[in-house]
Amino acid sequence: MTDPLTTFSPGEGRRPPRAAFRSDAPRLILDGDWRFRLSPSTAEAPTGIERPDFDDSGWDELPVPAHWQLHGHGAPIYTNIAYPFPLDPPYVPDDNPTGDYRRAFDLPEEWGDLGAVLRFDGVDSCFTAWLNGQELGWSTGSRLPTEFDVTGIARPGRNVLAVRVHQWSPGSYLEDQDMWWLSGIFRSVTLLARALGALDDYFVHADFDHTTGRGTLRVDTSAPARLTVEELGLRDVPAQGPYDLAAVEPWTAETPRLYAGELRAGGETTPLRIGFRSVAVEDGPLKVNGRPVLLRGVNRHEFHPDHGRVLDEETMREDIVLMKRHNINAVRTSHYPPDSRFLELCDELGLWVMLECDLETHGFSLTGDWRGNPSDDPRWREAYLDRMQRTVERDKNHPSVVMWSLGNEAGDGCNLQAMAEWAKRRDPDRPLHYEHDWDSRYTDVYSRMYTSHEELDAIGRRAEEPLADPVADARRCGMPAVVVEYAHAMGNGPGGLAEYQRLFEKYERCMGGFVWEWIDHGLRQDGHFAYGGDFGEELHDGNFVCDGLVFPDRTPSPGLAEYKKVVEPVRITMAPDGIEIANLHDFRGLSHLVLTWCVEHEGEETASGDLPLPAIPAGSPPALLPYPTADTTGPLTVSARLAKDEPWAPAGHEVAWAQRIPEPIPARRPTRGTRPDPGLFDTRTGRLTRLGDLPVTGPRLDLWRAPIDNDRLGHDPVADTWRRIGLDRLHHRLLGMDTEDDTLVVRTRVAPAATDLGMYATYRWQDTGEGLRLTAEIEPDGDWQDISLPRLGLRMSLPAWIDHVTWYGLGPGEAYPDSRLAARLGRYSSTVDALQTPYVFPQENGSRADVHWAELTGPQGGLRLTGAPTCHLTARRWTSEDLDTARHTDELRPADAVHVNIDLAQHGLGSAACGPRVLPNHRLTARSAAFAVTLSETADG
Template structure:
């Protein structure tokens, strides 16, 4: 500490003073004093507003507030108004001038005090004060004595308190600064939050540290175990299952026939370290060996494929402070959705999360608390990564990462950090890690151009064509031939891809097909796991709650809703993107061949056969079950494929459906479910499914068209009434109708609004696609129907869409059914330079909600490049339930390739049939209202049910941070003809 400036540590590049060396996180039976709970708290405006004597034991803090520890102080008061400052979100930019290592003097500073009792007999001579996480810099006093200071917000910091701790009352004082020199190293894409946000405790240090080294030799089935222990007295090791009892931990012990640890079989052996003083430290040992073999990532001798997600720690009310129940919920949801890997973006997580990964089976890329992305806008000028003055800070963060988490078998890769440019300090950190732990690989994406000091060739957000080139080893060469040779020998991983912002990502199937085609490609991690929305309320009763994002707290600089880019909504409800990802990455592939009446099962697991699964079949005729049962499939080895013939009951169900002659499509679905309970899901949980149409629908009944007849002010076509001048449909049977008219606009999704090549939504608006005018050119009734000619174009433009609506209709006296058919022919004219958002017809009905039933893919939303998870069936829902509540409202809720649908309002029913299919969206508000809304509570029902019947949609892609839709999913302005039929009873 600088005696002239007691607060100099705030801007000092040093990672801290007075701290103990980092060590492993572990539990012990020695006594602990937990300090979580209510602390006295005062928020100072900055360094000129500090309480001079707040650290003295007898300082009167009764007038101070109470604040929970752990917590982030800016989250206090939510979902109402934040009580202490406010959250702020930036993706790249620092929220203060970039002038390292200086930070603003007006630096919000939390002053914390906690009085606690030390019981008689507590072994204070070995006491350590432990902070699991404090953001950003902090200094600590115990009983008025300054212990030291620290930085590294998401890293553990310990102080020796043997000399200061005393029996009875003790007073702990902590000063936490929102900004510090460490903030320059913590520019991760997330909310800026401050405080003591992880647990605090006083622990007794007996066994100081240990490093479990448990390797597995796949060629012999032997495990090798050695435990390096640092302790003041002799320590023994016992692992009863392995026959090791009260032995020397150093070993090494060679054990025959151990079960290795993997994501699919997370086998842990219970062990214990026992010191001569009587301390007991439980161990959970997993044997596994990580290696690169011929450019392929292997564990235990088997190639692995990462089906992963990037995971920030987040809760919509508590920020980065999570309970163990919340962490467990994350792990279980991941496993239940076929995810097998996590990158802890971009810092080490709460240590308990890694315990859960060990227990339930997730590969972990454990990442350092490092990102300096805010230097990129300035051309990486003054970037700490290559500045010798920051070397100590980089090495400190690497050491604290490795030392804390080194005993987790789930951790197979150390990641230096994220988006910090390149430089000697990163190379030095990699070198330190490699010398300390040679059992794991080292990752860092920022040096992908050379990969000089890493063990994986890592990329983010590249397109599938470039990914395929990498898989073939045909990527562009590096500048240095030696680096090039090194990089081409490395496995490749997508550390970020499939940006899950809003409605998307699209194209995940395309990525997965490329990954599975090339052994060099080790898979990747979707960005990211959860939307970082903050729960807010607009009234005291929380009746109009919503999720806030950047800019909602008055930030001077912010990046809007870019913080809401997860596979989970903020309340941890799976988004359609997560449901899609689960299907795309199924570890078992089920294919049905109707022509040869065979079913194939391909096992993509790396160690587990399919014996843990039950296979079931269901046959549906028009969405109604006509048979179901168990399917006998022999256990299929990893990497193998098994084919089985349709059993007799499946063939009989199909024959019965054909005899029934319902006229509907018949579909066979085969699913694979857990045969028994797993730690992460119960028996019956579905892992994979396959589906095929085994009988087509019969052709629709033709009808004899009726003439369009002029009446008093309208045209009649059977049960339909049209406006005589505009040709607009006004009424069908007893149902009042507005529209349908050609529509090409959609409320832009986040992938339309953002994009490195220029946001597509901006191009759409510049072209005027959001303000197209519908001009009627002709209304021509005739003996077989009605033809309406129109043109759709924006003001000021020389391009447009010619459209011809051809209406035909009939009445069926025997059934009382009225039928009305619309064929829409669209012809572009003029210079179209942008794709269409959508192409279809829009209409509305009176009502605020309705029952919706449809036959086609479901049950959730689907789009042309995000439809793998939608299976054909008969589904029922309501208009309200069919809306997907993206944090920023946007196009959503589309049901793809619907064959037929029934819309039932309070007193009317409308039947819709595609010819042969139509995309269906049903909403309680208009596209214009959806486009204008910033948050979900902005959407107000307008008394109409809005229907979109689309021929096609532009693909979703991943352009918010990555490539847009592939060429087949781009909706070009080309001639198109599509038809739909309406029916209603009279």
């Protein structure tokens, strides 16, 4: 056979691609512990491993499926774009780690008269297989299945399977996705018995006519087969049909109706799950079952912090359940087909799926002009077509798959067009996507990435930058538009989600988008999650691999809570004349929901009840309900909740909510405490040092925050400007301390070294009888030239025995100017430690917004602060400088104080690490400002 390391061919000896399915035929799952040996290069790999009598007793054991780098053999590598080897296609370096696997297994006698197929569901990146000493063939295409016919080779009794896997291969040039480079047999290996006349493949065509409610069913089969679908009255009929069905319930992501059926052929029975639906680009928008759909989506890599891309069914189901509970309705399988079981779960639980081919050549962009890119090199044509064919054939029977994607960031060229032409011939009933087809010559939707809000508005109006060819431009303007990656969810963020969603909903052309991305790819190590550079890589892209809405252990981030709120399928609006209920589902009414309400005073519920929820079909105008109570002295919260259990959430799960906040908020009721003694001040610095018996340090002006990923990364990192000016190293100078009537006035100038820029900060202290009221007045000094500030507020420190925080304000989670819709007004309690959000890369986090009052307490008492009317509060056991210095969470060690920020404002979050900067209305600039807070000592705890 051809040397797999020196050819453009995708493989040899393989069976044609076909659908993934299970039947009642015998099968032997070969997962488990295999013998394994890793050689530093192919030249150093042992010879003769294919012989059944080869002595592998000295080899290690390695589980299959697994990545060898995560079991002590070699190390992971993370790059976003750059290839970790020279661009010299199709060749790879001589130092090519090579893993050899061996597995002995027994077959029962009844397999003797049956054919057999050996199936590998995923091997990274290239492998050759031998069974009982006979070479079967080799294959590339890591995230795609490979099958070999082993009829007559597999035999009853003892069998020995040997597999040689190369870390790098020509196929690696087509797999430059933004993720860890991890190798090995990472999906299941199965031996399948195949009887004469049994099905080799089938293609379910289940169409739905939305104008009549009728369905049409036919099943194309590789051999004559009989079809039974009891619910449809089809019993042992020819599979090919077609059958015109008077009435069927359509499949949608909101109502994933599946009909159970089966195919019988050659003595074998194959179960089916049939979903009737139609997909079309029609009159502009993307339509399913005749209705436009709005994608509230995420990009999803397969990832587990301990196992890499090895996922069990429980983890796949967990992903989908979390998505459904957070109002996500769509997934793009970035950037390869996932384990086929994931798609079965999408069929069952309901998600729209953009199924993407295992293709990316992004590293060729670094040549400057995509020089040498395989996408336009005819020598790679077979490999490109092979990947598309294996993708479509495996997953063609899933109703959840409503769109094929050719791949990601592979430039443009003839091979991509060939993929598109083949896919349209094979499956004309699904639209095609590919983002780099910017002229939309061979795809069906206009796709963009990291589009600014301004550009998205232009696209929605069909006023984007025109193409040179008027005919092509008119064709593209008539297409639906999708933002296939947006709102880069790296670290603390993304900001601006609500503004994106308003544009998606405003323009019919916009079919929504997919947030980048679902999960942080942090690999678990002692005390923290690792990212690029933690394994000594020659090239790496740092923590750019951690950019998800859930943390590596699948704990939801604040960004996911915000996304859930922004994309609620029911919008509840507290209008002046009543409660407006809008149904934003694409298909489903609201009969599965109930409305509840409650009124709270200072976080304590004083009244509650249910509201009648009118029938509001999808697409109907909103309904207006009267307010359930005349009480406007406390916040009224209205929630839409599941009326009964769903497969993805229990009854009572909250889908949507809204609050009516009274203006002004009533004053806080008295709480326990003692009237403080006057504060003690340091006459040298003007700083408060004691409040009653409570030692304190500060407060004083603070302009710095530990940069978030969106501050420090991207094309124009704003944190670079902040550091250049010196906002991370402020000096304070006392200008004077005076008494004016009953007020202590402390005047200071705050400025960094090496610049004439500064801030005048005047602190006015008054003993009000309920505490010390501080009014801080800020005045910029110098030409700040509209420079943004990280924060504008006060910093102080309290004794380390402070361990608990209770506040009345927004919560329970953190909130920032452009990511705060998920926070609701209430009374909350937390430990200081639990206030922290453990972003994989330490950065600013944990701010609670619109705090009316808060108590920071411990066993010896504590501090009470009251806003005028509100402030933003952060409390942590380390400083912003500690956060700024740390690179992993376990580097953050509790100090001998609790550090508190009382902020007037912070700069927004944006998504500039890979996207637009903070919107103008969420930027914090140097300006005159004044705000007040009252501080008092609480009684001993």
